[in-house]
Amino acid sequence: MPVSTSPQLSVVVPVFNERDNVAPLVHEITAALRGRAADDGGNFEIVYIDDRSRDDTLAVLTALKAEVPELRVVHHESQSGQSTAIRTGVKAARGTWVATLDGDGQNDPADIPKLIAERARAASDIKLFAGWRVNRQDSGSKRWASKWANAIRARMLRDDTPDTGCGIKLFERAAFLDLPYFDHMHRYLPALMQRAGWKTVSVPVNHRARSTGVSKYNNLNRALVGIRDLRGVAWLITRSKITRTREI
Template sequence: MTNDKKVWGNLISIVIPIKDEEPNILPLADEIEEVFSDVKWNWECLWVDDGSVDGSVQVLRKLSNDRPRHRVISFAANAGQSAALWCGCRAAKGDIIATLDGDGQNDPHDIPKLVALVASGKCDMANGYRQNRKDNWVRRISSRIANGFRNAMTGKTVRDVGCSTRAFRKECVPYFLPFKGMHRFIPTLAMIYGFTIAEVPVNHRPRTRGKTKYSIWNRLWVGIFDTFGILWIRKRAFRVKLREDK
């Protein structure tokens, strides 16, 4: 388990995938800086641009140049949210990694309590679940169906696997397998490979800028299809622990 005293002096990485979120970037960056001005951790924010075609790349590059805690990875073409999270987590320098969506609906003020829970050694991953979701009824229903099917097939993991507000030890990252749709199964993969998970209620906000990229077609049916692959992994996965010499 993570040593609490060690973590306070080490780095916390916040990973944020971005796809055409130009109006949300600077307000979210300002919020993150406000939140972390009140905590004692060192931190960085790693923005992963997933082939945006609006002005997101230009905003991110200026942000990175003006504020050195912010780093940017930019894809030449759209590769998907899973690819953005996978690359961002692997490039993160922190001992604990936190994730947020780039649309402003996740509240950065929830990150410190999730990080603190992981840092305390009580769990390897702290996964948020959204209270009073602000999405429309199509997104809520499709998410509920997909989440229920996922848990029924792969074994119960968390109540809201679609929530991107989470924190976890960097040791979890090698077990996030690189496939499209991976972002929907991060808690499931962590549990399959023996990591412990805690669930924490988090705030959820309405989208006030930009347009959603999700519909029932790319949220419900794709998630259900991917579940069969995760079921195979669950049955075939192994994790080796070396014997400690005394």
């Protein structure tokens, strides 16, 4: 099956030590998008970014390329973290719009067409459609930590987003690449898009329990890093300036 040289949609998936989740997720993505009309996600590519996994994730991805022509694989030569992996994938993407998924399989690729449908009926100044996990399938401690983190973030940033930590998102590639880059920026995309003058919406999506592997983060690490990042994003917002222009 040939892949267009100019896909309209790029599905970007960062992974680190997810060898057992790679193949099932890739096949779910193709099942969700193949056969659709081009403007409904049917003209797509899948861009996996291996963040220098220590297991054989890269080998599994390389083997999958032979049976999934939409699949592209980018490998980090040094481990760089999720935000950098996402940005690497977006820079490598050829689509005008990008959908992101976490590599652990907890996001449901069947929700990508739902986000695309939301985009089709939305105003042109909405550049981010963020997934909202209304029924999270995580441990009680992780749900509790996320609840408090979201409450503090919403109070400080006023980004009107109930769930910024959800991995499934759909956004315009050019708008994303115009945002300031820093580690962990993927957790603040709604606030950063709004800072740039764009609008964002949250869309309820499915969420699944992790079927294999282990989480790469713990609540304490998230909290310590999050406090510093939150202060930084708040500072960026206070220093932002949007200038409307028109060509004469």
